[in-house]
Each structure stands twice: as structure tokens, then as C-alpha cells.
Ligand SMILES: O=C(O)CCC(=O)C(=O)O
């Protein structure tokens with residue numbers, strides 16, 4: 001276990017930084033993770049982030065009957081939405097003896113009339129407009145990032161964004177609240193908050209809380225390295241109003257689409273190494289393409305050359321869509337005694 005923190009850069013993606021595409025590409029192809037400077041343009045203010053964390057805390061503290069009323073298991077087959085109690089998800093089924101020590105609440109994309117296509121718990125119900133606005137700001141940030149990746153790869157600027165335009169159809173995108181409770185006595189090397197995995201979609205945005213660390217990434221050398229909650233040094237934390245930089249990572253689909261040039265890095269969430277630590281809350285926006293997006297290689301010369309050098313031949317005849325891919329992945333993680341249809345896979 002390494003004590004070092006990963007040297008993940010903080011990138012300014014505003015239009016005042018013409019080097020943003022190249023910097024993003026470099027970070028994504030080295031670490032698979034990047035911090036994005038959270039200036040006013042993201043719409044993801046410290047206040048709105050705090051507010052969503054407060055709602056998350058209130059929901060997970062609600063009586064179990066309220067959580068059960070929106071359980072993922074109660075949804076109709078085909079959905080990946082609702083509350084997951086502890087014991088349902090095991091992100092690294094090949095290695096883990098026990099399920100992840102966490103609870104989660106998955107929100108679908110909102111529908112046009114300002115509601116969600118799923119049951120919303122009483123604690124969150126009055127705050128639906130805030131949750132939707134937050135989710136939309138997350139998506140706008142993903143689209144800005146995807147446009148910059150397209151620029152870096154010299155493909156049409158809308159190549160990725162048009163495949164993530166939710167006005168055109170359904171998508172497996174999920175907005176997830178996560179809660180990792182403290183365990184009075186956790187067994188090191190057995191209990192884990194989130195097992196080693198890579199994310200399934202295109203991009204993930206992750207919001208963490210000061211004082212609640214635990215995320216680690218596996219470096220190219222196979223070492224586990226911790227990811228800081230706040231990567232800023234005093235000199236880089238310039239703007240007073242600026243929020244914590246937002247952590248972004250590349251998911252499997254973007255790795256697949258770019259023949260491995262962009263890396264979907266394996267990561268996990270561990271318990272504190274010493275002491276009992278604190279409960280950990282995090283918020284993740286898992287951005288997925290439209291369900292029917294085909295996972296064909298992007299028409300980029302850089303990608304073609306990378307594939308040639310690294311011998312990535314693609315999927316050959318087996319052309320799959322984003323939805324096929326997601327189904328396959330959900331089937332293996334919700335493995336704790338249930339089929340994907342029972343728990344719901346999207
Ligand atoms: O909670 C975290 O910090 C990370 C969670 C994560 O990696 C995931 O749910 O995919």
C-alpha cells in the first residue's frame with residue numbers, strides 16, 4: 001500500500017485556457033483521473049454541493065421503511081434506480097469475500113416535466129428542483145469535457161456530445177448518492193467500502209467531503225495510491241469563491257471508444273488505515289451515452305495510431321451498443337444472490 005498521493009493535475013477548462021484539450025488528454029491518458037477547477041462557470045457552487053450532501057445525509061438517516069419504499073429491488077426490471085441497501089453491491093466480485101460496506105441511492109435522468117421516472121423518498125421530494133438543477137449542471141460539465149476531448153483527438157467537436165444529447169433518447173446515466181458508514185470494528189483486508197473496479201460509462205464526476213478520504217487509484221505500476229479530497233496547495237487555491245476542484249475520471253466506454261488512449265483506471269474506497277474514522281459521503285454523476293450509441297472506434301488518427309502501436313484490434317464483428325455494454329457490467333456487480341432482473345439493470 002503506498003502512502004503517496006496521486007499527482008492528478010487540476011485543469012482550468014475555461015475558454016481562457018487554450019491548452020485545456022491537450023492537458024485533459026495528457027491527464028486522461030496517464031492517470032485516467034483529472035481535477036477540474038471549479039470556477040463560477042460550472043454552476044456547481046459550494047452551496048449547491050453542500051445542499052445536496054445535506055439532503056443525502058438526511059435521506060440515509062431516514063427510517064428504513066422510507067428507504068425500502070424506494071428500494072432498487074422494488075423497481076420494475078430494466079431499471080437501475082432507487083435505494084441499494086448494504087449488501088447488494090459487490091464491485092469486485094472476483095476478490096471480495098463480503099459486499100461493499102455502503103448504501104446508495106440512484107437517480108435516473110429527470111423527465112421533461114421536471115419530475116423523475118421513479119419513486120422519490122419523502123425526504124427528497126420537496127427538493128426535486130434542486131436535484132434536477134444539480135444533475136443538469138453535472139451534465140453540462142460532462143458535455144464541456146467531452147467537447148474538449150473531441151478537440152484534443154481532432155474529431156468533429158460534437159462527435160461525443162451528440163451521443164450524449166439526452167433530448168434524443170434514453171441513457172444509462174445515473175446520479176448517485178453514496179453513504180459509507182463507519183464500522184465499529186472492520187476487518188482489514190476483508191471489509192472494503194467499494195471494491196476495486198473501473199466505472200462503466202463515459203465520464204464520472206465525483207464530489208467528496210473534507211475530512212472523509214478513502215478513494216484510491218491503481219497506478220500503471222500496480223500500486224494503490226490515495227486521491228486527495230482537496231488537491232490544492234495554498235498557492236493554487238486562488239479564488240475565494242472557488243469550490244473544491246471536481247474529480248473526473250474516464251469510464252470504460254470512453255476507454256473503449258479510444259482504443260485505450262484514454263484510460264479507465266481501476267479505483268476503490270478503503271476504510272481509514274488507523275482509527276475508526278468518519279462516515280463517508282460522496283456524490284457521483286455517472287455519465288453514459290445514449291443507449292443506442294454504437295461503440296465503434298472514434299475516427300481519430302491519434303486513436304488509430306494508438307490502437308496500432310498497442311495492438312488493440314477492437315471488437316471485430318461484435319458491435320455492441322452502450323446499453324448492451326451496461327447490461328453486461330451490471331449483471332456481474334449486483335451479484336449478491338440476485339439476478340440483474342431481480343435487482344434491476346438498465
Ligand atoms: O465514493 C467514492 O468515492 C467512489 C465511488 C465509486 O468509485 C463508484 O461508486 O463507482
Ligand SMILES: [Fe+2]
Nearest residue numbers: 197198199267
Ligand atoms: Fe467508481
